[in-house]
Amino acid sequence: MDGVREGIRRRARRLYRNALPILQCSIAAALAWLVAKDVVHHERPFFAPIAAVIVLGVSLGQRLRRVVELVAGVSVGIGVGDMLISQIGSGPWQIFLVVALAMGTAVLLDGGSVIALQAGSSAVLVATLLPPHESGGLDRMVDALIGGFIGLAVTALLPANPLTVAHRYGRLVISELAAALRGAAEAAVEGDTGHAAAALSRARGSQRLLEDFRAALETGSEIATIAPIRWRRRGELERYQAAAVPLDYAMRNTRVLVRRTLAALRDGEPVPAGLPGVLRTLAEAAESLRDELAAGKEPVQARRVALQAAKAATGELAAGTGFSMRVVVAQLRSIVVDLLQATGVSRDDAVSALPALNRPGKQ
Known part of the structure; x- marks a missing residue:
């Protein structure tokens, strides 16, 4: 019943x-x-x-x-x-x-x-x-x-709300991104290859969501263009449009990060002590971005949390690690830039927010 x-x-x-x-x-x-x-x-x-x-x-x-x-x-x-x-x-x-x-x-x-x-x-x-x-x-x-x-x-x-589908798929895409980052963090803490493999599988399944998200934004943009009563929604829709490409890059970089995390754990490479914390901070930034976009707000909180992750993404994270973990740290820094851009920061400003990587033999 x-x-x-x-x-x-x-x-x-x-x-x-x-x-x-x-x-x-x-x-x-x-x-x-x-x-x-x-x-x-x-x-x-x-x-x-x-x-x-x-x-x-x-x-x-x-x-x-x-x-x-x-x-x-x-x-x-x-x-x-x-x-x-x-x-x-x-x-x-x-x-x-x-x-x-x-x-x-x-x-x-x-x-x-x-x-x-x-x-x-x-x-x-x-x-x-x-x-x-x-x-x-x-x-x-x-x-x-x-x-x-x-x-x-x-x-x-008599138009549909151009933000309805954008909200739906935007939330799904960003939630999957945050879940993949948290999955990588938990796998790194526990040294669990099974957990890393599950996170990788989930991240790989996000591509269809990204395509649906882009299609939703195209449809919403058309409605906001031809329907006068929906013109006031343009600002909220533009925030999603500005975030769409950086989010795509962030998800692609996250898939590489999770794959190299799995490889590092299988090869027994040491996990940097600060890495899981930075990954969790990035996941928190993604979740804040999701919630602020859904509320029609400027993603100020997401930007602040992403900048915290940027400050922690130093070259020291990769010190004394193997090849795969160095790739993980490099991808982490790329994701920081992607998320900052998704909050409205220019690429140049996002890159400058990262600490400089120390060259070998120099402080």
């Missing part, structure tokens, strides 16, 4: 998260039909609501260019299909010809895969399910354009 209730709650949460996209599609479809039928006076404007729904579905997770490509593809496919099928009729060889010409025209116009595929599928729809009768060849192309532009207008006037 508990499992059934949990399943219902999970589905209810999924419906809640998708309530706005459903509302957008419903409104856009109705408006597209209304405009095409009552304003432009098309008898049966099938493609207006279809194009509106398709455009909104793509714009929820793709770039604005993809939306424009899709509208263009629908228009080309419908236009070519209508004009040819009205003259040559419908059948296997007619479908072959219509699809080839529609996709060829789309490639000549743009060259993108989305516009060509959409042109082909729209031409098939015209040639099979909705062959032309009374309506002219250009009417349905106009309907598709109406639906496409109304879909974009609904996105602008």
